Amino acid sequence: MTSPTPFDVAAKRLRDDAVARLLPAESVPLDQALGRVLAAAVVAPISVPGFANTAMDGYALRTQGRGARVGQSFRCIDLALAGAAGQAIDDAAVCVEIATGAVLPDHADAVVQYELTTRTGDCVTLQADVVSGSNVRGAEDDYARGQLALPAGRIIDAGAIGVLAGFGVGDVLVRRRPRIAVVVTGSELQPAGAALARGQIHDSNSSTLRALLGSVAESLQMIGPLADDRDLLADTLRDTARTHDVLVTTGGASAGRADFIPGLVGELGEISLWKVAMRPGMPFLYGRIGTCAVYGLPGNPVSVFASMLSLVLPALHAMQGRNPVGTQYASLAIAARKSHGRLEWRRGVLASLPDGRRVIRPHPAQGSGMLRGVAESNALFRLDAEVRALGAGQIVEVLPFSV
Ligand code: AMP
Numbered sequence: 001m002t003s004p005t006p007f008d009v010a011a012k013r014l015r016d017d018a019v020a021r022l023l024p025a026e027s028v029p030l031d032q033a034l035g036r037v038l039a040a041a042v043v044a045p046i047s048v049p050g051f052a053n054t055a056m057d058g059y060a061l062r063t064q065g066r067g068a069r070v071g072q073s074f075r076c077i078d079l080a081l082a083g084a085a086g087q088a089i090d091d092a093a094v095c096v097e098i099a100t101g102a103v104l105p106d107h108a109d110a111v112v113q114y115e116l117t118t119r120t121g122d123c124v125t126l127q128a129d130v131v132s133g134s135n136v137r138g139a140e141d142d143y144a145r146g147q148l149a150l151p152a153g154r155i156i157d158a159g160a161i162g163v164l165a166g167f168g169v170g171d172v173l174v175r176r177r178p179r180i181a182v183v184v185t186g187s188e189l190q191p192a193g194a195a196l197a198r199g200q201i202h203d204s205n206s207s208t209l210r211a212l213l214g215s216v217a218e219s220l221q222m223i224g225p226l227a228d229d230r231d232l233l234a235d236t237l238r239d240t241a242r243t244h245d246v247l248v249t250t251g252g253a254s255a256g257r258a259d260f261i262p263g264l265v266g267e268l269g270e271i272s273l274w275k276v277a278m279r280p281g282m283p284f285l286y287g288r289i290g291t292c293a294v295y296g297l298p299g300n301p302v303s304v305f306a307s308m309l310s311l312v313l314p315a316l317h318a319m320q321g322r323n324p325v326g327t328q329y330a331s332l333a334i335a336a337r338k339s340h341g342r343l344e345w346r347r348g349v350l351a352s353l354p355d356g357r358r359v360i361r362p363h364p365a366q367g368s369g370m371l372r373g374v375a376e377s378n379a380l381f382r383l384d385a386e387v388r389a390l391g392a393g394q395i396v397e398v399l400p401f402s403v
């Protein structure tokens with residue numbers, strides 16, 4: 001009997017291996033880059049903004065660094081709308097009416113918003129003091145040309161998309177996502193719509209895995225549910241491993257008579273680790289067939305969920321060069337006890353309190369077959385191997401379902 005690998009050792013092995021399997025870079029149009037990982041740092045190709053401009057609608061003044069006083073009047077000589085440069089202000093007694101985003105006229109050093117002025121004909125009078133520099137957005141205020149804007153390994157979210165678009169970037173260099181095959185096994189499994197004979201259940205892992213993997217995969221081939229038939233599984237594993245970067249299996253990963261996955265991965269490829277000292281998900285297997293990484297998950301739906309979140313998804317992110325996300329913590333809302341010596345990932349509801357604390361409330365349904373505990377929770381929390389009891393208020397690591 002192989003002794004289970006400690007969770008942190010397994011997680012590190014999976015991650016290190018995934019880093020060594022770094023997927024190649026490819027160029028994609030910015031509009032298709034959401035959720036992808038930057039393959040190279042982005043240096044600002046232009047300054048943003050490229051010119052000094054105004055943050056307010058109003059009047060541009062030349063105060064020569066001294067500001068202007070309430071009651072002071074100016075003759076308005078021009079109108080500067082966004083997209084065009086107005087006339088230069090050569091004389092401190094004149095002003096230029098200006099729209100947000102318009103180029104600041106030469107020599108202007110402050111903008112007063114309409115609300116703080118009155119106007120009669122060409123004559124604009126200040127209703128308040130104006131400080132030099134007010135409402136002026138300097139050139140390069142946001143990004144200076146040549147400055148590091150986004151690091152490699154950063155996920156392209158809506159914020160990054162906006163920055164790249166502001167640079168005028170049309171295509172972006174990202175990591176290819178893994179081509180993933182999912183093989184769901186278990187003779188008792190029936191697809192949706194099928195009538196269930198006694199002893200049969202609906203296959204839920206296929207749908208869970210499709211949901212968890214959809215945004216991480218370049219292509220996702222769903223296979224099964226397949227019967228626990230050694231020859232059928234051997235053919236399927238051999239064939240899919242040839243054409244995919246990653247193979248995820250569920251079911252048949254333990255030591256039961258119909259559990260063929262460990263034997264087959266050992267025969268067709270190589271097992272790197274089998275059994276992780278964690279709960280749920282202990283029969284977890286990691287290995288390879290050819291160059292294809294194989295993650296063998298147990299069949300229990302909650303084990304699938306916990307091992308995907310804690311082990312497989314971080315590895316799939318690492319394959320794309322994504323920088324690790326920081327560990328998150330919360331305090332326990334109520335005490336937690338555990339009677340075994342394995343690390344446990346439990347389900348809970350993570351919430352933030354008005355005082356800024358984050359608290360996790362364990363869900364009452366913690367069985368590894370109870371998907372209700374997953375559906376009614378939004379995070380996993382970690383009880384370390386040696387922990388037997390933690391009081392309310394103790395700090396635990398949390399893994400939110402959406403990262
Ligand atoms: P196994 O890991 O094959 O021993 O399966 C462990 C438990 O998970 C058994 O109760 C199975 O019936 C159940 N199970 C396996 N695969 C699935 C699946 N795809 N959907 C729902 N339950 C499953």
Ligand code: MG
Binds near residue numbers: 185186187
């Ligand atoms: Mg089974």
